[in-house]
Amino acid sequence: MKRVAAYIFLDILRNKVVLIYTLALSAMGWGVFAMEDTAAKGVLTILNVLLLIVPLVALVVATIYM
Numbered sequence: 001m002k003r004v005a006a007y008i009f010l011d012i013l014r015n016k017v018v019l020i021y022t023l024a025l026s027a028m029g030w031g032v033f034a035m036e037d038t039a040a041k042g043v044l045t046i047l048n049v050l051l052l053i054v055p056l057v058a059l060v061v062a063t064i065y066m
Contacts, residue, residue: 018061
């Protein structure tokens with residue numbers, strides 16, 4: 001089981017789309033927290049974006065991966 005998990009982890013690391021997606025979400029998070037005056041507003045903004053974007057991107061990546 002560890003061998004399969006290691007293979008999947010290495011496959012994800014080699015996938016450039018996942019790495020770019022991770023970096024984009026990280027940059028968006030840092031940007032939102034830099035622009036908002038309170039942390040609660042920043043968290044709500046990130047939550048709204050994630051609830052909309054993550055399922056759509058996951059569907060596209062899963063379809064391409066298959």
